[in-house]
Amino acid sequence: MDLNPAVKDTMEFLGRVRKLRNGIENKMLRVETLRDMATGTTAAVSDMPRSDSPNLQRMEAVLCKVADLESEIARDQAAMETARAEITAALSELEDYREQQALYGRFVECNGWAAIAKECGFHIRTVQRRLDAGIEHLAALMEGRLPHGQE
Numbered sequence: 001m002d003l004n005p006a007v008k009d010t011m012e013f014l015g016r017v018r019k020l021r022n023g024i025e026n027k028m029l030r031v032e033t034l035r036d037m038a039t040g041t042t043a044a045v046s047d048m049p050r051s052d053s054p055n056l057q058r059m060e061a062v063l064c065k066v067a068d069l070e071s072e073i074a075r076d077q078a079a080m081e082t083a084r085a086e087i088t089a090a091l092s093e094l095e096d097y098r099e100q101q102a103l104y105g106r107f108v109e110c111n112g113w114a115a116i117a118k119e120c121g122f123h124i125r126t127v128q129r130r131l132d133a134g135i136e137h138l139a140a141l142m143e144g145r146l147p148h149g150q151e
Contacts, residue, residue, distance in 0.1 A: 010139040014087060014107040020080040021110055024073055031069045038062045084108050091134075093141050099134030102127050 003011070038059060087108055091100045098120065105116035105127075117124045 004139065006139040006143040007135060010135055010142055013090070013142070014103065014135070014138075016083040017080055017087065017108060018110050020076050020083060024076045024080065027069050027073050027076070031066055031073070034062050034066045034069070038066070090138060090142065094134060094137055096130075096134070096137070098122075098130050099137060102130040103134045103138070106131055 088104070091103050091108075094100045094103070101120050102116060102122075105111045105119060111119070113124045113127060116122075117127045120127060120130075122130070
């Protein structure tokens with residue numbers, strides 16, 4: 001299925017929160033793994049000879065990676081909040097409140113179909129139709145804001 005370029009751009013715009021959220025979750029898992037590595041380090045006493053080039057700064061390297069990832073997570077969280085605010089502002093321009101509600105639940109709150117349907121009081125298929133219509137309407141609104149030929 002080929003999407004109209006305006007709809008494709010709108011989908012990318014709306015998908016930013018989910019993409020950032022997934023990246024944050026992955027980085028948090030990596031931080032947790034690195035912390036486990038750092039705290040799971042024990043000194044082993046052995047009469048075996050040491051390797052020629054031991055990594056004496058291993059703990060320091062792990063802790064630096066943790067600090068770097070935590071800094072990236074903070075930046076990503078700020079970017080996610082900015083994206084949420086921009087998407088919410090764009091959704092407020094839609095005339096149909098039900099479309100706003102479906103798009104907000106899906107793209108700002110990152111909820112599944114069942115949760116959105118329950119919150120809106122609709123059947124899941126109705127939510128999907130509202131979402132599709134909302135994306136089309138939002139694409140038309142956003143396309144009208146951009147100067148011709150600019151992407």
